[in-house]
Amino acid sequence: MRRIIAALIASVDGLIEGPNGELDWVDSWEDPFDLLPQ
Amino acid sequence: MYPGYEQYWGAILANPNGVLPFTGRVATSGEIEYARFAQKTPHYVLSKTLDYVAWKNTRIVRNVEEIRKLKQLPGKDIHAVGGATLVCTLMNSALIDEFRLVVAPVVLGAGKALVKDVNKRHPLKLVDTKALESGKIRLTYSL
Numbered sequence: 001m002r003r004i005i006a007a008l009i010a011s012v013d014g015l016i017e018g019p020n021g022e023l024d025w026v027d028s029w030e031d032p033f034d035l036l037p038q
Numbered sequence: 039m040y041p042g043y044e045q046y047w048g049a050i051l052a053n054p055n056g057v058l059p060f061t062g063r064v065a066t067s068g069e070i071e072y073a074r075f076a077q078k079t080p081h082y083v084l085s086k087t088l089d090y091v092a093w094k095n096t097r098i099v100r101n102v103e104e105i106r107k108l109k110q111l112p113g114k115d116i117h118a119v120g121g122a123t124l125v126c127t128l129m130n131s132a133l134i135d136e137f138r139l140v141v142a143p144v145v146l147g148a149g150k151a152l153v154k155d156v157n158k159r160h161p162l163k164l165v166d167t168k169a170l171e172s173g174k175i176r177l178t179y180s181l
Contacts, residue, residue, distance in 0.1 A: 001109060001110055002108070002109050002110075002111065002112075002113050002114065002115055002116055003115045003116070003135035003136060004105075004109060004115070004116045004117075004118055004128060004133050004134050004135055004136075005115055005116070005117050005118065005134075005135065005136040005137075005138060006117075006118040006125045006128065006129070006134045006136070006137045006138065007117060007118065007119050007138040007139075007140075008121075008122065008125060008138075008139055008140070008152060009139075009140045009141075009142055009174075010139060010140070010141055010142070010152040011141070011142055011144050011145060011146040011149075012141060012142070012143065012144065012145050013145045013146060013147065014151060014152045014153070015146045015148075015149040015150060015151060015152065016121065016122050016149070016150050016151070016152050017149045017150040018146050018148070018149045019148040019149050021150075022146075022149070023060055023061070024060075024061065024062075025142060025144045025146065026061075026142060027142075027172050028066050028068065028069060028172070029046070029069055029072070030066050030067075030068025030069045030071070030072055031068060031071075031072045032140045032170055032174055032176060033117070033119075033138045033140065033176065034138070034168075034176070035072075035117050035119075036071065036072060036075050037075075
């Protein structure tokens with residue numbers, strides 16, 4: 001059976017967006033989850 | 039969530055040196071690498087409303103039971119890279135095997151919670167921790 005791997009970026013206080021949907025605090029979206037095949 | 043995904047990664051593929059939506063900066067080399075990987079990787083979009091998506095090699099699924107069936111098919115692992123709503127929905131349906139949480143070095147103070155609508159306790163087993171560049175930490179848990 002295939003596995004499902006969930007991946008999220010959060011702030012230290014457990015938030016994923018600012019109050020208006022801001023994502024500018026994420027400096028890069030370049031695979032911090034290590035999803036790319038090695 | 040999906041429209042933003044398509045807009046962001048599609049913009050990188052269309053113009054790797056252009057200024058990006060959401061961030062207002064140009065793509066990093068790692069983002070370009072990811073965009074090219076994503077371009078050739080099968081995608082499933084969970085949506086009750088979308089009838090068409092521009093991303094190639096994509097299938098729209100309507101509910102978690104379709105995802106449960108996909109999970110049972112032979113193939114590679116599936117990465118759920120949507121927002122908190124998707125992850126909570128999958129967690130409530132016992133469909134997540136591993137949870138990779140990247141903690142960024144910032145306190146936002148207000149905003150959308152990482153976990154809001156999970157309906158029961160889920161003990162997690164720590165599998166790996168890794169310090170990343172720019173002060174981020176990746177926590178990998180199995181469920």
